[in-house]
Amino acid sequence: MQYSVFELSKHLGVVPDTIERWVRQGKLPVSRTGKNYQFRISELKKWAATHNICLNLSDEDPAEKKRESIISLSSAVKNGGIYFDIIGDDVTSVLRACIKKMSIIHDDFKKDLFDRLVEREQALSTGIGNGIAIPHPREQLSYLNDPAVSIFFLADPVDYNALDHQPVSVLFFILCPALKMHLQLLSALSFCLRDAQFKRFLNARPDPHQLIEKIEILQTANPI
Amino acid sequence: MNYKLLHIFRNTPFGRETFLQSLYFCKTINAFPLAYIPRSDKFLLYFSNDAVQVDLDHSYLTSPDTAKSNAEKLFEEMGTKPMFYEPKNFTASSLPDISTNFDYLCCPRSVSDMSSKIGLGHIGPRVRRIIKHATFPVLITSPVFKPWKSISVFFGGSKNALTALTLGLKIALASGLPLDIYTLLEKQDEAYYRELIEKEGLDEPVTQLSRQWFFYEKAHFDTMLYDVPHNSLIVLGAYGHGIIKDLLLGSKMEQIQSTVMNNLLITGPHCSMSLQ
Amino acid sequence: MSTLKKGYSILYQWLFHRDDRLLLIIAGSVAGICSGLAAVALRLSLQTVLEWLHPFRHYGWAFVLPAVGALLSSLYLEKIAREGAGHGVPEVIYAVSRYGGLLRFRSSYSRLISSFLTIGSGGSAGPEAPVVMSGSAIGSNIAKFLSLNERQRITLVGCGTAGAIASIFNAPIAGLVFAIEVILGEWKFVNIIPIAIAAVAGAEVSQAIIPEQVIFNHQTFQVGLLDILPSLCLALVTALVSVVFTKTLQQSGKIARTSSFPLWVRAVFGGCIVGTIGIFMPVVLGEGYHFIQEMISGTFSLGVFITFVAVFAKIFATAMTLGWGGSGGIFAPCLVIGSLTGIVFHKFLLILLPSVGCAREGAYALLGMTGIISGVMQAPLTGIFLIVEITGGYEMTLPLIVVSSISSTMSHYIEPASFYFKDLIERGQFLRPGTDARILSDLNISELIETRYTKVSGNMVFREFIEIIKTSRQNFFPVIDDRTNEYKGMVKISAIRKYVLDPGMYDMIFLSQIMDTEVMTVSLENDLQEVLEIMDINGMETIPVVEHDRFVGMISKTRILDLYRRELIVQTSAH
Structure with missing residues (x-):
């Protein structure tokens, strides 16, 4: 297998000019066909090894690799599901009832998730005001494959120790396998919740399909 | 992209015509002209596999004190910001190295001979040597400043001709001027040439940018040369294929340059071009 | 016919391409022989003309002889050969270190003739530098003919030099040492073998042609x-x-x-x-x-x-x-x-x-x-x-x-x-392989520059800009003029942080009001040495490159370090 100047420049992380100069100066093993240079991989590997130079032979661009996949809030909501009429009269009972309904979490891990959420609530309430709380664990959840946002509408508002001391009636659970996604989802969610129209829409206890549609509209208006 | 053209300024009336031609070329294709006012009668061009010494004749050193202001005046006349090239390295104290990191070089038909010969279409041996080794196209100007309004590419099907065609398309794209292609049918027929550019992926830009493609029978070479508009820039590749032709510029090229008085833009065998 | 051609190309590949040692040894000995011949020719002609002029030395007007010689020699160099002045060796070193040993063809004979005129007429000078010049030019032109790369060409320049010195003194080892110590400045074994062979070839040429005129006869001394x-x-x-x-x-x-x-x-x-x-x-x-x-x-x-x-x-x-x-x-x-x-x-x-x-x-x-x-x-x-x-x-x-x-x-x-080096050092052109100066001169600005930058317009409202920086990883935003595309200044995220955090400013200002126009810029013409100097003086980590008022890209110290290290490795490896 052979590389051209341009391909090799990607693998070595230099510009084609440098490759051409090295060839001119006789520092790279090269075979010429007419005006074009070709580099054999076997020779290149040997060259890189003797020179202690990193030859990145994978096809991906290392700069591209770092760019993590962007997840959308709407798909996370689809993952997490929307539930209505949760019954409970304080924070822990509400949380327990919610977790119990959650289909995305396997029963073996429900206890662990509950402990983590309660611990988080004890540290600082996640009630952000206007009757909304965003419970989430502090660490990433290893037993989750995809990020999920579950929405729970309570049967009756509950005192959640919220920042504005108002009772909470809607809960957004943010559950993520990685912390990076958590930030993205949180930022997307808080953008939605800042929208006055959306808040009114929430209070009307909408149909799940409509809710997801609404979220999609809002997130296209504010791409991450 | 910032394209640069190097012009070796000659402070004589003839040099003025050449310089105006360079400025016009740059203005038309949005390139930057750089003037080099020689202080010694020779300089070196280091290409990747050859060092070419260019010996200038004394007319290049005429009244050095007015050279810069004259050049500036011409720059201003064409509405371009004056820019001058200063050599940084010297092989010997009177032998500056001129960078070969340019996109175009402007040459009169002859660098060191008397201008009387130029009327005969003679191209000097050093200009040939520059073309042979240059990695950039060389602009060979007509003896008198003459704005051109179209581009004519001579396309003979060789590798150099493809480079020339690419260059012609590039210039047409940059200047917005119409492009005509002229082909002399020697051994192959029309379809062969059309296939050739398709293989090189040039068919689409050619249809988009070119106005017309003329084909001529081999015997009508002179007619073809006459048909080329007098006010067009001729783009062509030097050197045919074959060892004997390599010694000269290629027989067709010789005939063209001695017959047509247009501005020529010549790509040598070391030029490479891409449409980007 | 085609099989023959194929066989030849395989043989050629196997012999010369995979490992160029054999090629270098053959080409090097040719260079050694040619430069040996040049040295012998100069020696013989000097000998002849000195003998021929000897009877005239006793006349009173003999003092003009060196004048005539120097006159002819300088006129020849300036008007006919049109060489720049200089005695040769620094020029060879300069060509070797900056242009991979590219020398003009005319150098392979011009100095021989001019020094013959000078020395033959009685001027006090040595024939070695001219012979070295022509030997190295011969080597360089052989390499050019074979279209070799720079490393191989430099070896052949060394071969020509060694052959010349070896031939003129009949001292092959001195030729080898001179070529490596003075001309090339690096001891690499890939160089040494061809150069040694060329030196021996040069010495043999002089012994074969003028055995009785070896300059220095072997003498033994009792030294206690x-x-x-x-x-x-x-x-x-x-x-x-x-x-x-x-x-x-x-x-x-x-x-x-x-x-x-x-x-x-x-x-x-x-x-x-x-x-x-x-x-x-x-x-x-x-x-x-x-x-x-x-x-x-x-x-x-x-x-x-x-x-x-x-x-x-x-x-x-x-x-x-x-x-x-x-x-x-x-x-x-x-x-x-x-x-x-x-x-x-x-x-x-x-x-x-x-x-x-x-x-x-x-x-x-x-x-x-x-x-x-x-x-x-x-x-x-x-x-x-x-x-x-x-x-x-x-x-x-x-x-x-x-x-x-x-x-x-x-x-x-x-x-x-x-x-030999003084002139080059003064001009900053003494670029021995593996030295800092050499690496800096080899690395081009165009190789270091990072061009993937989002440019912004000076007429952009700050709020719009906030949206851009939300999704961008850039720390610097070049501001350009809408109409002319000219570079106007630079917005540095770290410098405008307090405005970014103040939503009240978002609709109040345009980018042209908060950009920094005082940022030092360099152009593609600058060499890396100058760029680093500017960066050090101004304490900059990154510097914009602006060419003809157009923003081209940025150069950062991280990138410089990365490429510098690679260049150092590539240059100093024994290979």
Whole structure:
């Protein structure tokens, strides 16, 4: 297998000019066909090894690799599901009832998730005001494959120790396998919740399909 | 992209015509002209596999004190910001190295001979040597400043001709001027040439940018040369294929340059071009 | 036919492409033979013309001979060959370090002719530098013909040099050492084998054609431990003389350059002075090999005082020849001055301590030569090996090493740059492989530049910009003019942080109001050395590159480090 100047420049992380100069100066093993240079991989590997130079032979661009996949809030909501009429009269009972309904979490891990959420609530309430709380664990959840946002509408508002001391009636659970996604989802969610129209829409206890549609509209208006 | 053209300024009336031609070329294709006012009668061009010494004749050193202001005046006349090239390295104290990191070089038909010969279409041996080794196209100007309004590419099907065609398309794209292609049918027929550019992926830009493609029978070479508009820039590749032709510029090229008085833009065998 | 062609191409690939050693050895020996022939040709023609002119030396008008020679030589170089001035060796070093050994074809003969004119007519100069110049140009042009790459071309330049020196002195090892120590400046085994073979080839050529005219016949000297102390003193003397020699050469060149006379008047003037000195003291004339031979074999007959004066007369004559328009090198004058110094020293020694049983006069002449070569050219190994090869034995090795090391150290102390390198160092063009200066000069700005930058317009409202920085990873945003695309300034995220955090500002300002227009910029024309200097002075980590008022990209120190390291590895590997 052979590389051209341009391909090799990607693998070595230099510009084609440098490759051409090295060839001119006789520092790279090269075979010429007419005006074009070709580099054999076997020779290149040997060259890189003797020179202690990193030859990145994978096809991906290392700069591209770092760019993590962007997840959308709407798909996370689809993952997490929307539930209505949760019954409970304080924070822990509400949380327990919610977790119990959650289909995305396997029963073996429900206890662990509950402990983590309660611990988080004890540290600082996640009630952000206007009757909304965003419970989430502090660490990433290893037993989750995809990020999920579950929405729970309570049967009756509950005192959640919220920042504005108002009772909470809607809960957004943010559950993520990685912390990076958590930030993205949180930022997307808080953008939605800042929208006055959306808040009114929430209070009307909408149909799940409509809710997801609404979220999609809002997130296209504010791409991450 | 910032394209640069190097012009070796000659402070004589003839040099003025050449310089105006360079400025016009740059203005038309949005390139930057750089003037080099020689202080010694020779300089070196280091290409990747050859060092070419260019010996200038004394007319290049005429009244050095007015050279810069004259050049500036011409720059201003064409509405371009004056820019001058200063050599940084010297092989010997009177032998500056001129960078070969340019996109175009402007040459009169002859660098060191008397201008009387130029009327005969003679191209000097050093200009040939520059073309042979240059990695950039060389602009060979007509003896008198003459704005051109179209581009004519001579396309003979060789590798150099493809480079020339690419260059012609590039210039047409940059200047917005119409492009005509002229082909002399020697051994192959029309379809062969059309296939050739398709293989090189040039068919689409050619249809988009070119106005017309003329084909001529081999015997009508002179007619073809006459048909080329007098006010067009001729783009062509030097050197045919074959060892004997390599010694000269290629027989067709010789005939063209001695017959047509247009501005020529010549790509040598070391030029490479891409449409980007 | 096609199988034949295929077979040939496979053979070619196998022999030359995969491993170029064989190719280099063959091409190198050709270069060695050619440059050997050039050296022999110059030697023979010099010999002939010196013999032919000899009868005229006794006439009073003979002083114009060097003037005529220098005149013809300078006119030839300037008007016919149109070479730039200079005696050659620095030009070769410059070409090797900056352009991979590219030399013009005309250099392979022009210096031979001009130095023949200068030296043949009696000018005091050496034929070695011209021969080195033409040898290396031959090597370079062979490489050009074979379209070799720079590394291979440099090896062939070294081959040509080695062949030339080896042939002129019949000293192959001295040729090899000179090529590597002075011209190439790097000891790599891929270079050494072809160069050694070329040196041997050059020496063989000269032996085959002019066996009876080998410059220095092998001589054996009895050198004892007693000579160590005197050689110590001699080393100090030669160091002093070599500094005087270097300074005189430079001064004379400087004076000649500042004088307003045209070139040919200068050449005539210098030549006349040399000729006049030559009438009274013929030892200063020509390349002086004949006198060196006399001094080594001990048949040199001048008295102490005259010899002492001769040292300075030779220095002056060489300076007048080379500085004022003659063409040639300093190698042979160094040898003459060195042997004269050695003989003066020996004679003084005998006067002061008549009973000391030190070595013969010839041995001191040789030690003196080493001293001057090591001092002027600061090439101690060349000095040692040349004399070892001339004497054909190792009896003198110890005093040779003493003299050459002390002389080169002392003169280095007084005059840090050797004669060959001084000019290059002053111009900042002394770029030995693997040095910082070389790497910086090899790395181009265009190779370092990062061009993937989002540009913003000066008319952009700040709020719009906030949206851009939300999704961007850039820390710098070049601001350009909407209409002309000209670069206007730079927005640095770290500098505008407090406005970014203040939503009240979002609709109040345009980018042209908060951009920094004072940021230093560089252009693609700058070399890396200058760029780094600007960055260091202004404490910058990244610097924008602006060409013709257009933003091109940014150069960051991280990127520089990355490429610098790679360049260093690639350049210094033994390969």
